Amino acid sequence: MGVYRAEYIWIDGTKPTAKLRSKGKVINDGEAPPIWGFDGSSTQQAPGANSDCVLKPVFVCPDPIRGGNNKLVMCEVLLTDMTPHPTNTRAACAAAAKTYAAHDTWFGIEQEYTFFKGSRPLGFPDNGFPPAQGGYYCGVGADEVFGRDVVEAHLDACLKAGLKIAGINAEVMPGQWEFQVGPVAPPDVADQLWIARWLLYRVGENFGVSATLYPKPVKGDWNGAGAHTNFSTREMRQSYDACVAAAEALKKRHDLHIQNYGFGIEERLTGLHETASWREFSYGVSDRGASVRIPWQVAKDRKGYIEDRRPNANMDPYTVTRLIVETVCGSASARKAGTKAAAKKPTPIRKKAKRAA
Ligand code: ADP
Ligand code: MN
Ligand code: MN
Numbered sequence: 001m002g003v004y005r006a007e008y009i010w011i012d013g014t015k016p017t018a019k020l021r022s023k024g025k026v027i028n029d030g031e032a033p034p035i036w037g038f039d040g041s042s043t044q045q046a047p048g049a050n051s052d053c054v055l056k057p058v059f060v061c062p063d064p065i066r067g068g069n070n071k072l073v074m075c076e077v078l079l080t081d082m083t084p085h086p087t088n089t090r091a092a093c094a095a096a097a098k099t100y101a102a103h104d105t106w107f108g109i110e111q112e113y114t115f116f117k118g119s120r121p122l123g124f125p126d127n128g129f130p131p132a133q134g135g136y137y138c139g140v141g142a143d144e145v146f147g148r149d150v151v152e153a154h155l156d157a158c159l160k161a162g163l164k165i166a167g168i169n170a171e172v173m174p175g176q177w178e179f180q181v182g183p184v185a186p187p188d189v190a191d192q193l194w195i196a197r198w199l200l201y202r203v204g205e206n207f208g209v210s211a212t213l214y215p216k217p218v219k220g221d222w223n224g225a226g227a228h229t230n231f232s233t234r235e236m237r238q239s240y241d242a243c244v245a246a247a248e249a250l251k252k253r254h255d256l257h258i259q260n261y262g263f264g265i266e267e268r269l270t271g272l273h274e275t276a277s278w279r280e281f282s283y284g285v286s287d288r289g290a291s292v293r294i295p296w297q298v299a300k301d302r303k304g305y306i307e308d309r310r311p312n313a314n315m316d317p318y319t320v321t322r323l324i325v326e327t328v329c330g331s332a333s334a335r336k337a338g339t340k341a342a343a344k345k346p347t348p349i350r351k352k353a354k355r356a357a
């Protein structure tokens with residue numbers, strides 16, 4: 001009987017930013033990846049005396065690294081009583097997605113990242129700095145672009161895995177790049193983003209290059225790395241007012257979102273380098289200096305989606321998509337309920353009036 005190899009991937013308990021872990025399992029052909037386990041005492045997820053954690057497969061795709069009929073298996077971490085582990089942020093994301101399923105929310109996440117060779121960003125000289133930013137974004141040529149072979153190999157791997165990648169581009173700082181996942185509904189979009197991150201690190205091994213999601217890899221006059229989160233509900237895809245209402249809903253819970261958009265966000269959201277200050281919320285059409293941008297095409301079409309520019313590159317997409325769904329869909333539902341209640345009001349008032357008369 002034949003076998004295939006399944007690489008089980010999960011998110012650990014490292015603080016302040018969780019890391020990806022993975023290990024391989026040999027499974028008989030024809031059998032689905034079963035529930036598995038790992039030593040949580042080595043991943044900041046359990047004490048040594050009670051170390052077992054459970055891996056539950058949530059998203060399975062072809063393994064583009066091993067090829068053949070081998071698989072990548074994205075897992076969520078459970079306690080041995082099969083309830084979500086405290087480090088499991090997916091469960092709450094899946095629950096919110098279910099609660100607000102009628103809103104049919106889609107996310108397109110722009111994942112920025114920085115390649116490192118040793119302790120320096122790829123393309124940085126051993127001493128000092130490269131020429132200032134300006135020519136690197138979407139650049140071409142060996143003097144401006146560093147790591148393209150890795151980027152192409154990563155894109156190839158993501159597509160072979162069946163992930164919905166929207167595009168790639170070189171970023172503003174040398175050695176900095178971006179890929180986009182989506183539009184896809186949560187929690188799948190986040191499952192796919194975590195797999196794409198794992199593939200980025202894994203493909204980098206083959207080139208001796210590491211990738212990091214640090215939000216501000218080089219201090220000073222160099223762009224940070226973000227994860228702009230574009231999203232739309234069905235209502236937003238039909239109405240511009242709903243797009244503006246979504247931005248207004250985000251404004252009301254700015255602090256909560258900022259606290260959950262990735263460690264070190266104050267370092268990146270300075271108000272410079274195409275960011276808005278983390279201290280205050282703003283939105284505007286075409287405005288890359290705002291917290292939330294309404295793309296010009298959306299303003300022109302009077303419908304579409306908006307871009308939350310605040311999330312850091314190192315954000316957890318389960319948490320970010322959950323918060324946006326809860327804030328935006330929650331507010332839209334409340335508005336509808338309010339409108340319905342207001343529409344119903346005249347009836348009792350008329351009844352009262354009649355009785356009085
Ligand atoms: P930017 O101009 O900010 O660099 P990108 O092209 O990098 O934008 O990313 C835009 C993202 O928005 C893509 O991932 C795309 O799939 C996503 N997107 C497009 N339309 C929608 C929509 N209606 N809802 C959610 N996401 C969308
Ligand atoms: Mn982009
Ligand atoms: Mn970008």
Ligand code: MN
Pocket residue numbers: 110228307
């Ligand atoms: Mn963007």
